[in-house]
Amino acid sequence: MIEIDSVSKVFGSGATAFTALNDVSVTIRENEFFTLLGPSGCGKTTLLRTIAGFNAPSSGSVRLDGEDLVALPPYKRPVNTVFQNYALFPHMTVAENIGFGLDMLNRPKSEIKATVAEMLELVQMTPMADRRTSEISGGQQQRVALARALAPRPKVLLLDEPLSALDYKLRKGMQVELKRLQNETGITFVFVTHDQEEALSMSDRIAVMSNSRILQVGSPHDIYDHPAERFVAEFIGETNFLTGKIAGQEGETLRVALDVGGEIIARQPPGDPAGQAVTVAVRPEHAHFCAPDSAEATVTGEVSNVVYLGTDTHFHLVLSDGTPFALRLQNTPERAADAKLGDRVGIRVAPGVAQVLRD
Amino acid sequence: MANATHRPSFTERHSQWVLLAPALTLLCVAAFGPLFIVAIYSFLTPGDYGGVVWKFSTEAWFNVFAERDIFDETIGFADAHLAIFWRSLRLALITTVVAFLFGFPTAYFIATRPAHQRNLWMLLIMVPFWTNLLIRTFAIMELIRNEGVVNTLLMGLGIINEPIQMLYTDFAIMVGMLYVYLPLMVLPIYASLERFDFSLVEAGYDLYANRLKVLRKVILPVTRPGIVAGSILVLIPALGAYVTPRVLGGGKRMMLGNLIELQFGQGRNWPLGAALAMLLLLIVMATMVFYVRAAGREGGGHG
Ligand SMILES: Nc1ncnc2c1ncn2[C@@H]1O[C@H](COP(=O)(O)OP(=O)(O)OP(=O)(O)O)[C@@H](O)[C@H]1O
Numbered sequence: 001m002i003e004i005d006s007v008s009k010v011f012g013s014g015a016t017a018f019t020a021l022n023d024v025s026v027t028i029r030e031n032e033f034f035t036l037l038g039p040s041g042c043g044k045t046t047l048l049r050t051i052a053g054f055n056a057p058s059s060g061s062v063r064l065d066g067e068d069l070v071a072l073p074p075y076k077r078p079v080n081t082v083f084q085n086y087a088l089f090p091h092m093t094v095a096e097n098i099g100f101g102l103d104m105l106n107r108p109k110s111e112i113k114a115t116v117a118e119m120l121e122l123v124q125m126t127p128m129a130d131r132r133t134s135e136i137s138g139g140q141q142q143r144v145a146l147a148r149a150l151a152p153r154p155k156v157l158l159l160d161e162p163l164s165a166l167d168y169k170l171r172k173g174m175q176v177e178l179k180r181l182q183n184e185t186g187i188t189f190v191f192v193t194h195d196q197e198e199a200l201s202m203s204d205r206i207a208v209m210s211n212s213r214i215l216q217v218g219s220p221h222d223i224y225d226h227p228a229e230r231f232v233a234e235f236i237g238e239t240n241f242l243t244g245k246i247a248g249q250e251g252e253t254l255r256v257a258l259d260v261g262g263e264i265i266a267r268q269p270p271g272d273p274a275g276q277a278v279t280v281a282v283r284p285e286h287a288h289f290c291a292p293d294s295a296e297a298t299v300t301g302e303v304s305n306v307v308y309l310g311t312d313t314h315f316h317l318v319l320s321d322g323t324p325f326a327l328r329l330q331n332t333p334e335r336a337a338d339a340k341l342g343d344r345v346g347i348r349v350a351p352g353v354a355q356v357l358r359d
Numbered sequence: 360m361a362n363a364t365h366r367p368s369f370t371e372r373h374s375q376w377v378l379l380a381p382a383l384t385l386l387c388v389a390a391f392g393p394l395f396i397v398a399i400y401s402f403l404t405p406g407d408y409g410g411v412v413w414k415f416s417t418e419a420w421f422n423v424f425a426e427r428d429i430f431d432e433t434i435g436f437a438d439a440h441l442a443i444f445w446r447s448l449r450l451a452l453i454t455t456v457v458a459f460l461f462g463f464p465t466a467y468f469i470a471t472r473p474a475h476q477r478n479l480w481m482l483l484i485m486v487p488f489w490t491n492l493l494i495r496t497f498a499i500m501e502l503i504r505n506e507g508v509v510n511t512l513l514m515g516l517g518i519i520n521e522p523i524q525m526l527y528t529d530f531a532i533m534v535g536m537l538y539v540y541l542p543l544m545v546l547p548i549y550a551s552l553e554r555f556d557f558s559l560v561e562a563g564y565d566l567y568a569n570r571l572k573v574l575r576k577v578i579l580p581v582t583r584p585g586i587v588a589g590s591i592l593v594l595i596p597a598l599g600a601y602v603t604p605r606v607l608g609g610g611k612r613m614m615l616g617n618l619i620e621l622q623f624g625q626g627r628n629w630p631l632g633a634a635l636a637m638l639l640l641l642i643v644m645a646t647m648v649f650y651v652r653a654a655g656r657e658g659g660g661h662g
């Protein structure tokens with residue numbers, strides 16, 4: 001278990017000071033596939049490097065299984081990194097690279113040899129064991145980097161966008177491989193990506209970061225269906241935003257009177273919304289068509305564009321006050337064409353499906 | 360008829376030799392011509408007032424290693440020569456090692472500065488190069504002579520009572536050569552450190568290597584080509600050094616360069632001088648072959 005407690009990191013000083021991590025707190029559980037997701041420059045690598053020990057936090061603490069990590073140099077932390085650029089040793093063979101960590105830990109030669117062979121097998125690099133790292137492809141280098149980091153059996157494996165350089169097919173294969181490794185080894189994986197699809201499909205939990213902060217931590221399901229903030233909703237998937245005012249509370253849900261007219265019953269955000277005026281997020285696939293201006297219609301609008309996407313059809317609508325709204329329906333043989341360009345349609349959002357945002 | 364479709368690529372054609380001919384001719388004449396003359400002279404007989412007499416003799420080569428007693432004609436080792444060979448080799452090797460010990464950290468320091476500062480630091484390393492060698496050597500002399508800066512300072516501070524005799528010792532020659540050749544060590548090491556990917560250091564730390572191990576197992580092996588180049592650049596001129604031992608070693612502490620000069624000058628024994636020069640060439644070549652082999656073996660052929 002990694003406990004990151006109010007960690008801040010400031011680079012530089014005075015006028016050029018830059019806060020790369022701003023009061024970040026998160027707990028990563030044992031044997032979890034934990035993903036840091038966020039746009040470029042939001043501080044993902046900085047947080048990873050803080051766990052690895054390459055930069056000391058300006059304030060706050062990092063603990064691993066209760067032990068304070070901040071005081072330990074990187075070479076004393078039971079944490080290994082798969083670097084974004086692999087950082088393989090060019091003067092060593094593939095096998096020597098993989099055995100380096102164990103060698104530095106002064107493990108017996110026989111054990112090193114056995115583990116290296118096992119790792120080579122695992123990443124399917126056995127035939128290339130004696131090649132130099134400059135003589136193998138990018139995807140193979142990536143696998144060697146992974147094997148090198150895994151060989152000493154760390155408690156935590158940090159992966160900094162390890163798949164970003166791979167082509168689509170290899171990437172899909174490695175995603176499956178990483179998940180399998182994490183299950184088999186019991187190692188905690190902290191994975192950095194800015195690919196939302198990758199994050200959703202692989203993670204046990206995701207932390208969405210923006211502007212040096214963690215905005216929300218939750219399961220992929222949580223993050224997708226119940227984004228806490230506008231940024232999270234926008235960053236992951238497509239979302240409609242409707243503004244309104246809180247009209248009442250019913251258990252876990254809030255009744256919101258929409259500015260465009262009508263009412264919606266939506267989930268309360270974690271933490272109270274900032275004021276009476278709120279934004280409600282509705283996923284395109286959570287809305288359905290109904291008769292316009294009927295009792296079940298949450299809002300009413302006009303179809304401005306229809307895009308057929310094979311599995312789905314994507315409808316672009318314009319609400320009565322001009323707000324755009326996207327609606328996505330799965331294409332099934334039973335489903336008749338629901339709406340045509342220029343139709344006036346009602347849009348129904350089932351109670352408790354939409355999400356009120358915190359900000 | 361597979362051959363019918365084979366067309367020699369541009370680099371395979373004979374025309375390249377035609378194009379290269381002027382440069383090659385110049386190179387052969389300029390590089391091997393003088394060497395050839397020296398080699399021939401070493402097998403001739405010395406003239407009475409310098410120069411050579413065109414009469415074949417192996418006397419010069421004999422005199423390189425051995426000497427006849429003037430009175431009873433017994434043959435013994437040329438102890439004086441052997442001492443000079445040994446001093447040359449020893450001082451050159453020590454200078455190379457010390458230059459590495461100073462040069463590597465210097466190059467490392469510069470390579471880890473922010474990019475815009477590095478050129479300034481390199482400039483500072485190069486500045487002494489723009490001053491005349493003789494003047495720099497006399498400056499070193501001013502530093503280490505008995506009434507020089509170092510001794511005056513130490514005596515002023517009461518650390519020593521008598522001046523330390525540094526001038527006209529092997530130490531003085533070594534310091535002088537170190538000062539003169541250090542940039543030649545720093546430059547190639549800096550070049551390979553500048554290309555060095557410092558994320559490899561982090562990878563080393565990450566994989567449980569402490570600072571010393573990262574240096575030994577990662578930084579030194581990866582920058583080996585620069586270290587080898589720097590060592591050769593220092594070792595070769597140090598073996599043949601002439602001005603530095605002359606000024607700082609006094610007349611007695613000769614190195615090979617001085618011995619050779621003596622034969623062409625006062626000694627009036629050009630064939631012996633030529634033979635000694637050829638010997639220096641052989642020593643340099645042997646040392647280099649030995650060194651490159653040793654460095655290459657451990658590096659496993661990288662770089
Ligand atoms: N050594 C440093 N000195 C100054 N600023 C830095 C330093 N390292 C990172 N930063 C800044 O901190 C911010 C966060 O950087 P970080 O590398 O953590 O981003 P990231 O989320 O990993 O982005 P990416 O997805 O592009 O890799 C960036 O704005 C970056 O410019």
Ligand SMILES: [Mg+2]
Pocket residue numbers: 044045046160
């Ligand atoms: Mg990054």
